[in-house]
Amino acid sequence: MTIQRPRLLLIDSYDSFTFNLAALCRRAIPDCYIHIIYNDQLSIDELIPLLKHFSAIIIGPGPGRPDCAEDIGIVKDIWKLSEQDLLPIFGVCLGLQSLVIEHDGRLGRLEIVKHGQVSEIIHTGKDIFTNLNELTAVRYHSLYVEPCSKEIETLAWADDGAENGIVLMAGKHRTRPFWGVQYHPESVLTDDGGLHILRNFWELAQEWSKERGRQISSYNTSAMEIIGHPWPHLESRQPPSYAPSASSVLTSVIEKPGASIIAICEMLGVNDHQSPFILLDSAANPGRFSIVASLLPTSPQILYSVGDSSVTLTRGKTVTCDPLIGQDIWSWISRFMQDAEAKDGCPDVPFWGGLVGMLSYELGVHSLNVPLRPDRMNSNPYQDVNLVYVERSLVLDHTTGRLYIQSLLADDYEWISNMSQRLYSLCASSTMTAPHTECAPACINLPDRSRYIAKIQTAQDFLRSGDSYELCLTAHTQVSVPRSLSTWDRYKVLRQKNPAPYSAYLRLHPTTFLSSSPERFLSYTRPPNSLCQLRPIKGTIRKAPGIDRASAEEALRGSPKEVAENLMIVDLIRHDLHGVVGQDVDVKQFCGIEEYETVWQMVSVIEGCLPSGSRRKDVGWEVLKHSLPPGSMTGAPKKRSVEILQSLEDEDRSCYSGVFGYWCVGGGGDWSVAIRSCFKHDSEPREEDPDVENWVIGAGGAITALSLPEAEWDEMLLKLQSVLGAFGASKPRV
Ligand SMILES: C=C(O[C@@H]1C=C(C(=O)O)C=C[C@H]1O)C(=O)O
């Protein structure tokens, strides 16, 4: 007799913690299959005949209200299942709220909302709380429910004192197999109330099913056609086939060259402003490698804007359009990189050659199925994907001092040898030109203060109504400067004023992008066994005399508001990563304090990998595809938060809030969050005056219910200032 593995159905209300819940269920119910559907994917009539394949249903959390049809989807109908279709159900947050209000309960708004807050849970010690002592758990809710009928038995509460009084934290139906918790068992800071609750639920669910003699039907192809594969999907798909003959990487090493990366860029022709140029620059800790491309006139550039039906590929003056038939831009790029796979570069170097460039915020917005601004299709002056294929590169390891000269071109020995010689002579006579300084003043057009503050208040209305738990609100500052300083000189000033681990100078027509970003979004090591790492930042304070590490720690880690902001993004990033790699996700650092040139930042580190033995080589790219825009730049839950931000913000974020970085031909990659940066697009229609350049600097911050609007405005200015230094203005003139 074969033992049937438990099969769960998880109903997702478009939340950003769903995959964390799936991962927790997997730990609580070993060997279970979990299938995830959206709450509006099927009608209840379509779902009911499929329930016989499942042992239980988990109803996830979500934005919005349990009494709003659009927010709750089929969940409201689930509680009305007939006796013959009945099965055990466990609801989380919105799930519990729906359970209670569909049984005559009352729904209300909390006086003081709880987003990313840890509370003590008082419970009966019975039922799903059997064998549990004191509990602390994380809450993400603006709404609360109160049972008003005898059908719902209460099992747990939180005492919010003068704020909200006693708030229901768990309940069950007295006669039907329905349970629910208001807090989040899947949050990284929820202790025993997470795993144990799910285990107890599973015990009770099995008991109920046994008493009923409930039989589970095996999962058949017709169910598969409707519900699909279990999570995670990546493993169940076929690995892509790779080009049989991987190309070779020629490498030569110079030990401790005397020349700086800036001098190397100048030797490579960065001052020829007509040609493209690439520098990914680790200008401060914890950055380690700086990467410079030595581009050929024929190095392919990939350009794509959301909505385009083809990808534009330029090689020098040759421009071709490759139609995207039956595939999206992500698979197109994946295929491009399959053909470029290389195996034999130096293992110590993370980049051997490959794609380098930028992906816009709007690319991510589009991949969430959130509509873009209607007018952008006609007037989009920039690209959502702007990447160049780098065949020849120089990589400086700042830790060992080694400089690697690399080429992907066949038999490119002559270039390698010439380049080595040029570098040796450069080392001998290293002359780094000092940046020119600005002679003419910049005209800085800040966002309107009262308008920005009004937007913060509107954002807080959305937080109080239960639509979002955190919103990263941002705005653009326009800077017009006379063309007296080259973009390269401006980058050198930025690098000097605000050295950052993820600095960059990317001149990729039509966009020039200068970065002094402190935030890595995602890096992934080479396959096999790619390790994906994300390093979200939330929590920023100004560096000032008297603010040393200890006081920064106290101000950030000691502040429930700051920790809550960070925690929400950690939980969101765990979800993004679990969504692709499955079970193996860990928080390696929670709320670490890191020092940067002008600010202290609170940084968490989350890592994940596919199960060992997995043959997938493109996991990093899949994670990137499924995790944009970066959660730290949106807030949670991501989709609803992005919808709200699209309506609140005045313009496309463009490069700002997107990512920039590389995908190496060896399979690894590293992408940073495009913040503390500025960009300009060539031939802007706005550029009426040919002697003036128009730059854009984006800045913003996470708004929570605890935010003080004035303080958030100041925080936005603080982030802005780190870039304004490159325009001769360390303090914005208002
Ligand atoms: C929005 C910005 O930064 C983001 C918001 C942060 C915060 O709220 O503390 C910190 C880093 C970034 O994720 C920005 O720099 O413009």
Ligand SMILES: NC(=O)CC[C@H](N)C(=O)O
């Ligand atoms: N996390 C949740 O499911 C939140 C439920 C609901 N949107 C609230 O804010 O109360």
